Amino acid sequence: MASSPLSVSGHEYVSDPISSPSDSHTSESTPPATVRNSVDSAPLPALRALQTSTPFKRKAASIPLSLELDRGHTSSAKRHHRSAKHVAPLIASELAQVTYRSATFPEDFLLRDSWDLHVPEADFLLTATARSLPPADGVRYHRKTGQYTCRPSTYSNAMYPEWFCRLANAIRNANNPTLAAVHSTWKCTKDTAPNVVGEHQSKGSQPFTQLARYAEQVFIAQPFRTAVLGIITSNTGPRLTFWRFDRAGAIGSMDLDYQSTSRQLHTIIRCLYAIPFLPPEAVGFHVSSIITNHLPPENSFPLNDSLPWKMRMSPSTLYEGEALLNRLLFIAPGIVTRGTRVWRGTLGGTSVAIKYSWRSSTRPPEASLYQLSASRHVIGLATLVAYDTYEDITTNVRFDHALASPPLVDKHLKIHNRHLTRIILTPAGRAIGGENLSPLQVAQGLFAGLVGHASLYFDGGILHRDLSPHNIIYTSKPQVAVHQWILGGTREAVVVGGTMMHLYGALIDLDYAIELGSTEGRASAAADRTGTYPFIAMGVLSKGEIHRYRHDLESFLYVLLWVCCYPVTPAPNPKNSNIMDHIWPPSHPLKTWIFEDEQAVTAHKGTNIVQDEERFEALLGRFRAGFEGFKDIARQWRMTLWGIEGSWRCTIDPARKRGVGGEGTDGMEPASGEKRYWLLHNEVRMGVIDREAFCEARDALRGLVEALAPPGEGVLQN
Template identity: 40%
Template sequence: MDKLPTPTSPTARSPLPHLPDPQLQSAPTLLQISTVPVNSTPHKRKAALTGLHQPIKGNVSAGKRRRANAVTTLIEQELAGAQHTCLDFVERFLFPESPNAATTGCAEEILSAIIATFKQAATEATTIAHGIRCRKFDQKHVYVCYPPAYTNKDYPEWFCRFANAIQQHTSPSLTGSSSTCPPTKAKLEWCVVKGKPLRGTHNNDIRPDFVLTCGEVDGEVPLEWRSVLVVGEHQSTGSNASEAFTQLASYAEQVFIAQPFRIFVFGVLTSNAGPHLTFWRFDRSGAIGSETLNYSRSDSDLLTVVTALVSISQMDARHMGFHVDSISWGDEHTYPLDQKSDISIKMFKPILGNSLVTVDPSLKLAVLLKELVFLAPGIVTRGTRIWTGALSSGEAIVIKYSWSNTKRALEGDLYQLASEKRVIGVATILCCTTYENVLTHLHAGGSPAADSNFRQPQAYKIHMQRQNRVLSRLVLSPTGRPLLDSSLSPLQVAEGLLAGLIGHASLFFQGGILHRDISPNNIIVIDDSLPQLTLVSSPVPTTSDPFAWIWPRDTPLRGCLIDLDYAIEASAQPSGAIDRTGTYPFIAVQVLRGRERHRYRHDLESFLYVLIWVCCYPVVAGSANIISPFDSIWPASDPLSKWRDGDEFSVTSHKVACMIDDPMYFGLLLERFRPGFEHFKRVAKEMRKTLWSQPGLRSCKLSVEGKPSERVGGQDQEGTEGGGKEYEEEDEEESLRLLPEEVRFGVSNKDGFQEVKKSLQWLVAILQD
C-alpha cells in the first residue's frame, strides 16, 4: 500500500523572510484552494511527498522546487514494479465499446486524403505530405512515414502536424459516425508545448513535448493543464527509455492534479532512434503500455497508429478517462475538468442510522460542489480529492473521493461502524458509494484470458492483487480547518488537539478501531461560522455510560478526527509482514523501523509529533533563536526538516537521540516553538514522559514491545522464567519490554490516555483565561 510523507527538500531552499508550513501528506483537510496541500498515503516516499507550493513573494523558483528536487525520483519509485505491457492494448483501451471505431481501411483513406490535399495546395509536384509518401508495389498501396528528423527540436512539430492532419481528414463517412462532430463536441488540437509553460499547478518547469488539448488554442495565451487530454514525450538525445517514461509519467501526474475527476490519462512516448511509438495509460494502480509500434510503413504498424489517433480524437468523456457516474457538470463544459466546470454530485441517499435532524432520510439529495479544498498528487496513490458543499437547507458537508486499496476495509464501512458504536469526536458519515474498480472496470481484467494477455501475466496478476483500487465517494460532516492552518489561534490548536485525542480514544476504546494515521491534516477545528449538521440520538445517562471516562457526551468538542483510510479494527491486526502506516514525519519510531505492529501507544506518540509540528510551523522570521552550535539539530529556518526528508534510519535515529534520550536537545527543540505557543512546551514535556519515562528514574528511554516472559530479570507477571528476544542494538537489549496494552512500562493504554488528556485540558483552560 502506498504510504507517506511530505514536501520540499531543504537543500534547495533559499533564505526567506517567512516560510509557509511544509505541506504534509496525510489525509483530507479543509483548506483554501490557494494553499491546497497535497496529501499522500504514509510511509513510502511517493510523488505526493512534496507540496504544491505557491510561488513565495514572486520567487518563481520556490514554485519549481517540487519538480526540480524531488518528484521525478519519487514518481520513478512509485511506478517501480507497476509498469506492464498489454499485448492487446490498442483494442482493449483505444477502442473500448466503440462501434464506430476506425478500421485500417479508414486509415488508408485518411492517409490518401492527406496526400491528395497536399498535392492540390503545393506548388511543387510531390507525393509527400506531412511526412507521408504513397508507394505502389504490385498493385498494392504502401504508405511510408518520413519524419524530417528524430531530434527533440524537429520531431514534436512533425508529430503534431501529422496527428492534426489525421483529425482534419477524419469524416463521418470514414468512421461510420452519423454526427458531423466527434462525441466530445470540443475542438481538439495537438500542440507543441516543450518551450511553453503550462498554467495550473505552479510547475512552470514541467513542459511536455506535445499534448492533445481541448478548447481554443491561442498562441498568445499559455495553455493550461486543465485543458490537456493526452500527454506526449519524445525521448531526448542522450536520455534512455526509462528516463523518457518517467518524464511522461510526471506529465500524467500533472493532469491528475489539475483535473480532479480524471481516473486515467493517456500518454504517447516516441523515440529519437527511429519510427517507434508506445501508447501508455496511467491510472491509480500504475501504468499499462502497448507494445512498441513501428509506424514506418503501412504494412507494419502505421495503420494501427492512425486508427488509434482517430479513436482518441472521438472519445467521449468516459473513454477519455473521466469519472462521470456520480457527477454532472455544466452544459458549457465538454469535460468535468476542474472546479470551473460547475460540477454537482448526483443524487445520494443519507445513511438511515444517522437520524439527521435536517435531512429527511427518505429523500435523495444532490449537492453542488462549492470548492476543491484538498488534493493528493502522485499516480499510484489514493488520489484523494476533498470538496466542500452544502445541503439545500444550508448545512455544510464534505465530499471525499479517493481510490481505496481493495485489500483494505472500505473507509465508509469503518465510519459506519464508528457511528453504530456511538463514537464521539470523529467525523460523521452521511453516505458512502463505490464506483470504478481498476482491475475490472478500467483494465477489463479479472478473467484468466484477459489477465494472460500481458507480456508478463504473472507479474501483472500479482501486482493487481496488491494494488487494485476502487473509487469511493464519502459524504461527511462537519467541516473545519486542519491544525496546519496558520490562521488558527493557539487556543483553537489546543482545542483541536484535545478533540482529536478524545476522538481517537473513543474510536479505539469504544469503537474497537485503531486510526494509524495521526497527522495535522487529520485533526480539524470545526468551523463555527458555517451551519453544521447535528445528530439526534437517545440520551445516555452518564451513570450508565461505560465510556463516560473518555469524555462527557453533553460537553461539546471544538474539533474532530477524520480520515479512516488506514484505520483497522483493533481485533483484526494483520498477520504476516508488519504493515507500516502513518504520515511520514509523525510515524512512531518503532513502526517506522518496522519493528512493531501498529498499536495504541504508537498513535499517542504521533500526537506528540503533531503537537511539536504545529508549534514550529509556519516559521516566522526571528521567532526561533539560533542556538549555535546546535542549529544543525533543529534548523531555525525549518526545525523538523530531518523528520520530513530523511530516510527511515536517519529519522528514527534523530528522534531517539534528540527527543527521547537527551533532554537538553529536546529543550532546544522547544525553543523553536512559535510566539504564542509557550504553554505548549509544558504539554510536550509531559507527553514525552508519558511515552518514554522509566520506572524510578528521571530519564527517558525508548522501550520496545515484548512478552510477559521478557520482563526485567526474565520474570513475567506470574514469576515464571522466559527468554528475551534478541535485538541488534544494545540499548534495546537493556530496555524494558512493554506489553502490547501498555503505553510505557506498567502504564496501560487507558492510563496513558488519561495523562495526555489531563495535560491538554490544562492547556485549553490556561489559554481560555
C-alpha cells in the same frame, strides 16, 4: 538537452498546482505536454496540502504538494515545491512492479468497438494526411509499391514535437471538414490540465519516468481523473509507445514503428485519429456521479476544480437532490495511491465534507467503520452522511484487460484492485494544520482529536493508524459529548453519570483504521505499514512493529510539533547559524521527516526528540508566535511516551536497541528474578498502560485549552 513534451490541447490556459508564474523557482522537471478539451479553466488554487498515507513502502504521496513558508512576512513568499529529484525516484518505485506491455493495447484502450468511434481505415486517413501536409513533413505515397511511409525530417527536440503535432492534427482533420466536429487539438504546451501527456526522448534521459511524472501532475490538476494516457516518442528512429497510468500501475503498448507500411503504421494512424474523440471513460475521467448538463456536449469532461461541481446523490442515501462541491480542501499526489480529494460542500442546506478516494478492495469500506463507531457510541468522530462506490480499476478502468495480463500483474490486481468511493461527512471543519487557525482553535481541535481517537479505540475497538494534521479538524460550532471517563472532569461528575464537554473538532479519515480482533487487525504487520510519512511512529516506520495504540499516541506528538512549527516564522538573525540550524533548519525545521528515508527519519527522531533534551528544546524554540503554551504539552507528551520512572530523562525502549524480546509481546513475561526489557501490547511506556497514558496526555492538553479560552468558552461543562 531538456526534452520537448508532446500535447493535444485547445485554448491556452495554465492549471498548475505545483508552481505558479510568480514563483521565484519552479519544479525541476519540464511540465507535461497535453491533450485537452477546449474548455477554459482557472488555475488550481495554491494548496497547503501535506501528505497522505503511505502503505507498504514510501510513496510519492509522502512529498508535499506545496509547503509555503514565510508567507505574509516578505514581499515574495518562499515556497518549497516537489522537485523532480525527490519525487521521480518514488514514482519509479511505485510503478516498478506494476508496469507491463500489452500486444493488444490499441484495441483494448483506443480502438474499442463499444465506443462507436467510427475510425476510418488507415489508407483513407493516410491519403488525406499526405494531401494536407507539405512534402517536407515526410508522409509519402509510393506508386511502385502502392503504400505509404511516414518519417520526420529530424528527431531534434527543437523541431520534432511540432512536426508530430502537425501530423496528428492532419490525421484528426482527415474525416472532419467542419470545426464544430473537432473536439480537441494536438499542441505543444506546458499545461497541466491535459487529456494526454507526452515525452520526446532526450539523450541520456529516462522517458518513462518523466512521462510518469507528467501523469502524476495531471492526476493532481484534475480531481476526477481515473487514468492518464501518455505517448513516448524516440529521438533516434520512427518509434512510439502508448501508455496508460491508473491507480494500480501502468500498461504500455509494444514499440510501434511509424515509418513502415506494415500494420504498425496503420495502427498508429488510427489511434492518433481516435484519441481526440474518445469518450470520457476512455480518456480516463470519472463522470457517473457528476452532473455535467451545464457543459457543452462536446466538452463534458470535468477537467479541473474551477467550477462548483454538482454531485448526484444515490437513491439509497437519506438525502435527495444534489450535493454541491464548493471548495477543494485537500488533494493527494502520487499515482499508485488512494488519490484522495476532499471538498467542502453543501447537501440539503448542511455544510459537509465530501471525499473521493480509491479504496483498496481488500480493506473494509471506510463507511462501515464510521457506522460501527456510531453503533458503539464513539464520541469526537465525524458523522457519516452518505456513502457510494463507483468504478473499480479491473472492470471499469482497465475494462477487464487484466484477464489477459501476465500472471504477476494479474495476481497484483487481485490483491490490490481499488474502488473509487465517495463519502460525505459532517461537521465540516478546518484541518488543524491550517495556517489561519489561532492557538486556541488548534488546541481545541487537537483536544477533540485526541478524545475522538481514544473513544474510537476504547469504546469502538478501532485503531486509527493515520494521524496527521489533515485528519484532525477544528469546528467553530461545538459538538456536545458525554462520557464516563474519557473526558475526565471531576470525580463527582464521573460517579453521577459522566462528564459533558463541548468538543470543537473531530477526528476524521478511517481509510487505514482497523477493527481490533478482526482478520485484518490480527494480520497487521510490517507489510501493511500505514500512516502519513512524517508522523509515523519510529517502531512502525523502520522496524515493522505491529501497529498499536502506543504508536498512534506517538503520532499525536509529531502532529503537535508540526502544527506549532508551520507556517514558519522567519528567524530574526538568519546569518547567525549554529549547529541547531542544521538539525532544525530555520526555514523548514522538520524537512528531514519528509525527504529522508525510513532509517534516517527514525534516527533523527530517536536522537533529537527522545534522547537529547537540548536538541528537543531547540525544536520547541522554533514554535511560531502565540504557540508558547504548547511547549509544556510537548514536554509532557514526550515524558508520557519515553519517560524513565523516577527521573526527567527519556530513552528509547531497551528492547529496540538490544533486540531483547519484542515490543508489544502479548503475555510474555521475564523469568523469575529477571528484568523485562520490552513493552507489553497494552503499554505505552514501561509499566504504564494505554488508558493511563491517554489520561496523562488528555489532562495536559485540556489544561492548555482552559488557559487559552476566554471565560465561559472552555471545553468542560460538568
